[in-house]
Amino acid sequence: xxxxxxxxxxxxxxxxxxxxxxxxxxxxxxxxxxxxxxxxxxxxxxxxxxxxxxxxxxxxxxxxxxxxxxxxxxxxxxxxxxxxxxxxxxxxxxxxxxxxxxxxxxxxxxxxxxxxxxxxxxxxxxxxxxxxxxxxxxxxxxxxxxxxxxxxxxxxxxxxxxxxxxxxxxxxxxxxxxxxxxxxxxxxxxxxxxxxxxxxxxxxxxxxxxxxxxxxxxxxxxxxxxxxxxxxxxxxxxxxxxxxxxxxxxxxxxxxxxxxxxxxxxxxxxxxxxxxxxxxxxxxxxxxxxxxxxxxxxxxxxxxxxxxxxxxxxxxxxxxxxxxxxxxxxxxxxxxxxxxxxxxxxxxxxxxxxxxxxxxxxxxxxxxxxxxxxxxxxxxxxxxxxxxxxxxxxxxxxxxxxxxxxxxxxxxxxxxxxxxxxxxxxxxx
Amino acid sequence: xxxxxxxxxxxxxxxxxxxxxxxxxxxxxxxxxxxxxxxxxxxxxxxxxxxxxxxxxxxxxxxxxxxxxxxxxxxxxxxxxxxxxxxxxxxxxxxxxxxxxxxxxxxxxxxxxxxxxxxxxxxxxxxxxxxxxxxxxxxxxxxxxxxxxxxxxxxxxxxxxxxxxxxxxxxxxxxxxxxxxxxxxxxxxxxxxxxxxxxxxxxxxxxxxxxxxxxxxxxxxxxxxxxxxxxxxxxxxxx
Numbered sequence: 001x002x003x004x005x006x007x008x009x010x011x012x013x014x015x016x017x018x019x020x021x022x023x024x025x026x027x028x029x030x031x032x033x034x035x036x037x038x039x040x041x042x043x044x045x046x047x048x049x050x051x052x053x054x055x056x057x058x059x060x061x062x063x064x065x066x067x068x069x070x071x072x073x074x075x076x077x078x079x080x081x082x083x084x085x086x087x088x089x090x091x092x093x094x095x096x097x098x099x100x101x102x103x104x105x106x107x108x109x110x111x112x113x114x115x116x117x118x119x120x121x122x123x124x125x126x127x128x129x130x131x132x133x134x135x136x137x138x139x140x141x142x143x144x145x146x147x148x149x150x151x152x153x154x155x156x157x158x159x160x161x162x163x164x165x166x167x168x169x170x171x172x173x174x175x176x177x178x179x180x181x182x183x184x185x186x187x188x189x190x191x192x193x194x195x196x197x198x199x200x201x202x203x204x205x206x207x208x209x210x211x212x213x214x215x216x217x218x219x220x221x222x223x224x225x226x227x228x229x230x231x232x233x234x235x236x237x238x239x240x241x242x243x244x245x246x247x248x249x250x251x252x253x254x255x256x257x258x259x260x261x262x263x264x265x266x267x268x269x270x271x272x273x274x275x276x277x278x279x280x281x282x283x284x285x286x287x288x289x290x291x292x293x294x295x296x297x298x299x300x301x302x303x304x305x306x307x308x309x310x311x312x313x314x315x316x317x318x319x320x321x322x323x324x325x326x327x328x329x330x331x332x333x334x335x336x337x338x339x340x341x342x343x344x345x346x347x348x349x350x351x352x353x354x355x356x357x358x359x360x361x362x363x364x365x366x367x368x369x370x371x372x373x374x375x376x377x378x379x380x381x382x383x384x385x386x387x388x389x390x391x392x393x394x395x396x397x398x399x400x401x402x403x404x405x406x407x408x409x410x411x412x413x414x415x416x417x418x419x420x421x422x423x424x425x426x427x428x429x
Numbered sequence: 430x431x432x433x434x435x436x437x438x439x440x441x442x443x444x445x446x447x448x449x450x451x452x453x454x455x456x457x458x459x460x461x462x463x464x465x466x467x468x469x470x471x472x473x474x475x476x477x478x479x480x481x482x483x484x485x486x487x488x489x490x491x492x493x494x495x496x497x498x499x500x501x502x503x504x505x506x507x508x509x510x511x512x513x514x515x516x517x518x519x520x521x522x523x524x525x526x527x528x529x530x531x532x533x534x535x536x537x538x539x540x541x542x543x544x545x546x547x548x549x550x551x552x553x554x555x556x557x558x559x560x561x562x563x564x565x566x567x568x569x570x571x572x573x574x575x576x577x578x579x580x581x582x583x584x585x586x587x588x589x590x591x592x593x594x595x596x597x598x599x600x601x602x603x604x605x606x607x608x609x610x611x612x613x614x615x616x617x618x619x620x621x622x623x624x625x626x627x628x629x630x631x632x633x634x635x636x637x638x639x640x641x642x643x644x645x646x647x648x649x650x651x652x653x654x655x656x657x658x659x660x661x662x663x664x665x666x667x668x
Contacts, residue, residue, distance in 0.1 A: 334515025423487045
């Protein structure tokens with residue numbers, strides 16, 4: 001038999017016992033449907049996180065901190081050393097870092113691959129106000145300048161400008177009294193800040209853009225010029241020592257650096273007892289968690305598929321039993337054992353194909369509808385998030401996996417058919 | 430001088446071993462000549478079916494020698510064996526062995542499909558065989574819906590379609606009433622006479638055996654008698 005004949009005969013054979021084939025296909029359908037949905041969920045969320053990284057993240061900067069040498073819980077407190085810099089608690093609960101000084105900045109700047117080091121200063125503005133429409137609490141984003149922001153209106157910060165610029169999130173627009181996103185662009189707002197002597201001053205800045213809400217909340221972003229101006233206003237009255245110690249600094253590196261190069265920089269930082277964290281690292285944590293959850297969900301789907309695999313074995317064994325005489329006849333007529341094997345495994349693979357085609361097809365249809373509905377209702381405050389996204393690669397993987405499982409399931413029954421001697425088969429009553 | 434297509438020398442076959450050993454064939458020596466019709470006659474348990482299975486290369490002998498066209502059958506393996514089965518032999522069984530829910534045409538095309546012949550040529554040859562057996566109008570019917578005589582004609586068409594040199598018929602009329610059986614016999618002997626296809630009939634029916642050129646009588650795994658020449662005239666056909 002030619003390969004094509006084997007295939008068409010196998011397809012024909014699988015429809016001979018319609019009920020049995022249908023039931024097996026349903027078993028596979030359940031597995032394939034679940035797997036496609038869970039894969040789609042993973043892809044959808046990770047897509048969203050990737051756009052978030054791209055929109056919030058500056059690909060060419062990393063935050064550098066100086067971690068305290070770890071002590072285990074049973075060690076007791078370390079001996080006090082007056083020369084040691086003061087501690088700041090930040091990041092994960094229980095983790096604390098040391099203040100960085102200008103000496104540290106010099107050391108970090110000397111590490112190969114780092115082009116510049118910025119002091120990372122924390123500014124805490126009190127309010128933002130537009131044309132006496134009311135003062136509102138202003139919170140600033142964690143990430144600094146030089147980044148590409150996912151904008152709903154307006155433009156990015158002007159590079160190297162001394163003009164004071166701010167980008168506000170979409171959630172600020174209506175509250176502050178603007179008619180819409182576009183109306184906010186180009187307007188001058190007053191930002192109030194209190195110094196160490198509790199004197200409140202106000203600085204005027206221009207809104208250059210309106211930012212889409214991100215995964216990290218809705219924060220306003222200021223450019224370097226505005227940040228420096230705010231820091232200067234905030235630091236009035238502080239002793240010099242407290243303005244020369246920083247919780248963290250921002251190290252710049254070449255934007256075209258590869259992952260390996262970035263890893264080398266991080267390793268060098270660790271050797272010098274610092275710790276570098278890129279934006280991708282911070283958001284990557286989410287991805288790791290999501291990937292873990294998806295992996296568990298996929299495992300459940302694969303368990304369903306394995307159960308379906310036993311369904312295939314059962315179906316084919318019955319099929320071999322029923323067609324014993326036919327197999328014997330084909331062998332008597334000169335059909336080789338290999339082709340008999342092929343005939344039955346092709347039947348299994350076809351059943352697998354049917355199950356995965358129906359399963360993925362319905363999963364894509366249902367998933368797309370659910371995803372659209374959710375994007376408009378439950379997840380409407382996370383614009384750009386399509387909870388389920390289906391790629392050719394992931395659907396293709398589901399197909400290959402299911403057909404692979406079907407093939408493996410067919411090995412036992414198909415080899416039993418292939419091994420039958422023609423004469424025993426023909427005598428079979 | 431006609432050539433010998435199948436010859437055996439002291440062929441034996443046994444099943445089991447020790448106390449459960451059963452000797453089905455106890456040393457059969459025979460020659461089957463090209464174009465002849467041979468009846469292997471015996472009661473059930475005489476070993477006639479076992480002999481046919483070995484001659485048709487469906488089973489292996491326990492001892493002795495089987496030559497197919499001068500080639501030792503024991504040396505035939507895998508591809509060669511499959512090719513020989515496909516090209517040389519046609520089978521007509523008492524129980525038909527048709528695929529019930531496939532069409533008559535599909536059933537007849539099966540040997541050609543196995544021979545990897547293209548679908549157009551396959552159809553042409555199958556239709557030619559069906560024409561020869563007067564079954565063209567049944568080509569699209571399911572095999573299960575045919576009468577016994579029609580089924581056996583489909584089986585003959587299937588045996589014939591790949592132009593075999595030898596047709597093995599195992600009780601070809603066993604499941605048919607005498608009138609239909611006679612028609613099937615006529616068809617088989619016509620193929621033997623007109624197309625020169627060697628016919629090996631296994632039967633316990635003396636009337637059918639009598640129409641063959643030669644008869645071998647088997648009893649308990651041994652040839653007890655061999656008779657040459659048809660012993661009776663052609664039967665009257667009541668079709």
